[in-house]
Amino acid sequence: NHYLKIIHEKNPSLNAFLEVYDEEAKAQAKLVDEKIQNGTAGKLAGMIVGLKDVLCHTDHRLGAASKMLEGFESQFDGTAVERLLKEDAIVIGRQNCDEFAMGSSNENSAFGAVKNEIGTNRVPGGSSGGSAVAVQAGMCMVSLGSDTGGSVRQPAAFCGVVGLKPTYSRISRYGLIAFASSFDSIGIFAKNASDVAITLEVIAGKDDNDSTVSQREVPSYSELVNKKSDKKPKIAYIKETLHTEGLSEEIKAATVSKIEKLKSEGYEVEEVEFSLLKYALPTYYILITAEASTNLSRYDGVRYGFRSPNVTDLESMYKRTRTEGFGKEVKRRIMLGTFVLSASYYDAYFTKAQKVRRKIQEAMKELFTKYDFIISPTTPTTAFEIGKYEGETVELYLADLFTVPASVVGIPAISIPNGTDKEGLPIGLQIMGDYFSEDKLLAFADELM
Ligand code: GLN
Numbered sequence: 090n091h092y093l094k095i096i097h098e099k100n101p102s103l104n105a106f107l108e109v110y111d112e113e114a115k116a117q118a119k120l121v122d123e124k125i126q127n128g129t130a131g132k133l134a135g136m137i138v139g140l141k142d143v144l145c146h147t148d149h150r151l152g153a154a155s156k157m158l159e160g161f162e163s164q165f166d167g168t169a170v171e172r173l174l175k176e177d178a179i180v181i182g183r184q185n186c187d188e189f190a191m192g193s194s195n196e197n198s199a200f201g202a203v204k205n206e207i208g209t210n211r212v213p214g215g216s217s218g219g220s221a222v223a224v225q226a227g228m229c230m231v232s233l234g235s236d237t238g239g240s241v242r243q244p245a246a247f248c249g250v251v252g253l254k255p256t257y258s259r260i261s262r263y264g265l266i267a268f269a270s271s272f273d274s275i276g277i278f279a280k281n282a283s284d285v286a287i288t289l290e291v292i293a294g295k296d297d298n299d300s301t302v303s304q305r306e307v308p309s310y311s312e313l314v315n316k317k318s319d320k321k322p323k324i325a326y327i328k329e330t331l332h333t334e335g336l337s338e339e340i341k342a343a344t345v346s347k348i349e350k351l352k353s354e355g356y357e358v359e360e361v362e363f364s365l366l367k368y369a370l371p372t373y374y375i376l377i378t379a380e381a382s383t384n385l386s387r388y389d390g391v392r393y394g395f396r397s398p399n400v401t402d403l404e405s406m407y408k409r410t411r412t413e414g415f416g417k418e419v420k421r422r423i424m425l426g427t428f429v430l431s432a433s434y435y436d437a438y439f440t441k442a443q444k445v446r447r448k449i450q451e452a453m454k455e456l457f458t459k460y461d462f463i464i465s466p467t468t469p470t471t472a473f474e475i476g477k478y479e480g481e482t483v484e485l486y487l488a489d490l491f492t493v494p495a496s497v498v499g500i501p502a503i504s505i506p507n508g509t510d511k512e513g514l515p516i517g518l519q520i521m522g523d524y525f526s527e528d529k530l531l532a533f534a535d536e537l538m
Pocket of ligand 1: 190191192193215216235236237238239240241268377489
């Protein structure tokens with residue numbers, strides 16, 4: 090009741106939830122309460138969770154914030170959702186996001202922009218903007234989002250909450266609407282590292298429904314998050330990140346002062362060079378558009394949701410449905426992806442980007458033989474004004490400059506709050522760790538908060 094009250098108070102101005110499951114959540118709460126009384130409650134009993142509109146939840150609307158999925162309902166639970174429910178979490182609603190998770194400001198939703206609670210003229214970041222704001226504004230305790238190139242970490246930074254993108258393949262993607270399959274990860278928002286840890290512990294791990302998911306055992310993240318390592322971790326920061334054009338002076342200063350603080354507390358923090366860093370963003374945008382154009386070919390007016398009424402034959406049904414159903418940014422990505430995959434450009438773009446991806450992965454792996462963590466700002470700026478990048482697509486793509494490398498490499502990364510700028514807008518600190526080091530990453534994040 091507490092959370093429903095806050096949602097009904099705040100959602101009309103913030104637009105974080107597309108749908109709220111009032112009666113269902115109350116009924117579930119009652120059930121969980123009974124289980125608590127008789128000692129059979131699961132690990133997440135009482136945890137109020139919101140789901141980004143890209144996660145399958147049986148008999149619930151699912152829309153990727155797109156007109157394309159108008160009226161579509163999921164017939165099954167995605168693995169993450171199923172595991173949450175099994176441990177007695179209470180799903181309170183479905184959260185707004187950028188259409189098909191494409192964007193960095195949550196202005197690309199077919200259901201209107203989400204507003205940052207800090208100032209409703211400010212974007213919350215994207216694409217999981219609704220999920221970030223829901224936690225920021227106290228509308229739920231935990232949100233599940235998706236992070237393909239920063240969509241959990243970047244809005245977490247803009248909203249002053251914690252956001253984790255785990256190692257690629259740590260969490261099953263079964264029941265997550267596909268954007269770029271070799272990058273997509275389900276991510277977790279909360280106000281602290283402990284809530285992220287227990288949620289991760291529940292939803293991570295092997296799954297017969299996703300052949301790419303890791304078979305590794307899932308450690309007890311919720312216990313390990315409180316465990317201080319015997320040996321102080323060794324930390325690096327990448328020289329190039331702090332010399333990035335467009336990096337706000339205040340964010341730079343906040344990052345440098347964090348580095349100084351760590352040093353004064355006895356951590357070894359070293360500057361390293363990473364000359365391939367500048368290739369991460371172009372590599373990302375070539376590969377994800379290619380994968381997206383392939384994944385989104387399934388929305389043809391036959392199988393899911395929307396079908397244009399203005400059709401004369403099969404061909405026109407495909408064309409009109411896709412023309413009317415997809416928004417501008419999604420169409421841009423499909424066209425870019427189709428271009429980089431076309432016979433005459435395939436080698437020049439797609440194959441080349443795959444090779445560069447491998448190079449970046451190898452260089453990053455090398456860094457993790459010497460360091461436990463790499464820290465950087467999460468974003469080059471704080472939350473900008475709604476409409477600021479209207480028509481300036483490439484400028485907006487730069488918002489992902491610092492988050493994209495971990496996605497290209499597939500390593501885990503977390504954004505934690507690191508103070509505010511003069512206007513009171515939250516600043517994020519990103520910590521990247523080696524593959525499957527979520528236990529250490531969460532413990533370190535907890536220590537720093
Ligand atoms: N903002 C990035 C993009 O538009 C990241 C999206 C995401 O992580 N889903 O591609």
